[in-house]
Amino acid sequence: MSDLPPYPPLDPTTYDLIIVGTGVPSSILAAAASSSGTSVLHLDPNPFYGSHFASLSLPDLTSFLRSNSLSPPPPPPSDNPDFLSVDLATRSLYSSVEIATFDSSILDERHSRKLNVDLCGPRVLFCADESINLMLRSGSNNYVEFKSVDASFVGDSSGELRSVPDSRGAIFKDRSLALAEKNQLMKFFKLVQAHLAAAAASSTESDEGAVKITEEDMETPFVEFLAKMLLPPKIKWIILYGIAMVDYDQDNVEACGDLLKTREGIARLALYITSIGRFSNAVGALIYPIYGQGELPQAFCRRAAVKGCIYVLRMPITALLLDKETGGYKGVRLATGQEIFSQKLILDPCITLGSESMSSLTDQQKETLRVLVPKSISSEAKIARGICIIRGSVKAGISNALVVYPPKSLFPEQLVAIRVLQLGSGLAVCPADMHVLYFSTVCDNDDQGKAALLSAMSTLIRPQVPENSESESVVENDNVEAKPVVLWRALYVQELVKGEFGGSISSASSPDGNLNYNELVESAVKLYEHVMGSEELFKEETSPDNATEEENDGGVEIEAM
Structure with missing residues (x-):
């Protein structure tokens, strides 16, 4: 060479x-x-x-x-x-690569040397997940530092971002939930925590009265168990897609690519719950490595x-x-x-x-x-990924945030969740006046995946005509002036191997x-x-x-x- x-x-x-x-x-x-x-x-x-x-x-x-x-x-x-x-x-491993520059200044050396962009985003670490444990066992934690993801939201086509109430304090501070909904969510979390405590305890006489989810319920679809707990659809969405991070539409059994059982759903909730508070300087459950x-x-x-x-x-x-x-x-x-x-x-x-x-x-x-x-x-799923460099933030006052669009939240044919991660300059991934947005969704083909990502982008970002691209249709939305402006964008589809x-x-x-x-x-x-x-x-x-x-x-x- x-x-x-x-x-x-x-x-x-x-x-x-x-x-x-x-x-x-x-x-x-x-x-x-x-x-x-x-x-x-x-x-x-x-x-x-x-x-x-x-x-x-x-x-x-x-x-x-x-x-x-x-x-x-x-x-x-x-x-x-x-x-x-x-x-x-x-x-x-990549196809349908589309890269557009909306502001050529983003490519100046002054900006480009401050941008560290992930190939496989969006991705974070839970404070209690196995990758953290492996870093601790290996000593690799000595070579990397993290910062918290400040907030998590569930979004919809109207542009509204609702906070994910993932703790007792967050539930009672959440103004989007009615008092009855807060009580229902608290009751459910208490049941999960009691089940996890009982499962972790040794088999002694003092544990005989411990609350546990039945084995029969553990083998049922998680969405059915949530319905059995009389949780309303809004709260089911938060649990399934904002906390358990499920991809496929759990209400559509026939089209669902991966129907989650209660056992796995409880395990995912356990990971989230145990991640909160593991490190005192981490705000919530999620952290991200500085520099990418x-x-x-x-x-x-x-x-x-x-x-x-x-x-x-x-x-x-x-x-x-x-x-x-x-x-x-x-x-x-x-x-x-x-x-x-x-x-x-x-x-x-x-x-x-x-x-x-x-x-x-x-x-x-x-x-x-x-x-x-x-x-x-041909029959394997792919991952559609998108990256946007934006000026501004998708949520005022929030720098690092996760946004999840559950199935059908953006358009009726959306069968898979779309995840978006916004990261700011405090993580040394972009200049101080910018943020990096990562998008991803599972897809069967390139056109389907890119269309889903563009739908999420149009909900969050003010559209522009790219400087380096032929005419490209953009979707106009109400209140575009309040949205951040996109400076650079990449769309591509990655093969899963x-x-x-x-x-x-x-x-x-x-x-x-x-x-x-x-x-x-x-x-x-x-x-x-x-x-x-x-x-x-x-x-x-x-x-x-x-x-x-x-x-x-x-x-x-x-x-x-």
Whole structure:
């Protein structure tokens, strides 16, 4: 590659594990494997850490979205008679990329160097979720700092944003709820808390009278259980979509892509409830890393480097090396031409086989490479994502906020929730007079997903004609002068790729459609167990059982006591 730095040959040339791509699951694996004494080489073809989880400047984000499908150049012919060389290619996870600039000053160096924009937003961390516990166990919390998401809202097509009353104090301060509704919500939360307390208690005589939700109710759809509790539709929406963070329309059983059972619904409420107050300097349940989500994979990479992991950025791999006789995996060829060997290999989800690679392979060789054969995704859900840089705020006096639009809240055909995260300059992601908005929704196809995001955008933001785009229809709304003005916008659709386990070759997961990292952490743990044969990550590191925080310029530094 013409832009490849003049790297000296790597030494050593043999490792226990090679990982390609520095996304969150891969970086967790690198830190965990290095902590266990495994020799790890961690490569990334990009000039930055994070891969699909990175936080980038606007020019770098634009370049990544538009050029991510470019494959590395073909490798030079191998003169090694012992190995079969199988060429690799890179396929883009992104489609329907649309980027528009409404104010060219946003691209000035004065502004662009202050913008750190997430590829996989909107995304936050719950104070009590597993990703926080994993950071505490690994010691990665020493390399990242957080701040609170100030408020959560549920929105509708009228532009009204109703606060999510997620605690006793918030419920009684909420002016949108009638006294009867407040009592109903408090009664429900008390039932959930009593159930969680009873479930956590040991089986003693003193617990015989403890309140618990019946096993029969736990197996019913959560929406039916909420109706059984006589909760009105407005409160059901708040619980389902503002607290439990459900994607699909739970009232439409036939069209629902994921009908939530009460057991899982209670677990989601438990996560939310236990997150509130875990760290005294965190206002609510949600926190966000200062400088962007890209700080999370970097934190795990720093921990891995401390434990001996070797990092090389701007280094694609161009081919895999297989044993000619057995068909087993042996190593990789770098873009520099150097051959590096390992027992195990973990690949970025965008890496696949070259178009001609499979035609001449034996069955044994094909089995070794099966995780790299592109799967049909026609029936798989995708994630439509949007980013807006705005001047102003979607809610006066609020800088960092989460907004959820439940199904059918914007238009009758909306079958999936749309989530919006607004972040301000206090998180070092944008200049002081601006905010960054992230949008996402699950979708079956690109047009459906982008139409849903544009509907949410038109409700929150004053429309403008882009400077760098052909004529584009905009939706006029009442009271547009009160809305923030958009300066820059990106729309794109991301393919969902789940990690694949193979014998010696496996692949990591792409960003998912969830608000938090719990499922990605779970996939990283499973990948670690598959590769390392161990069920416990960071067993010699710090326990997360006693966690605290220190205040630093208003930030939340999570620490283990």
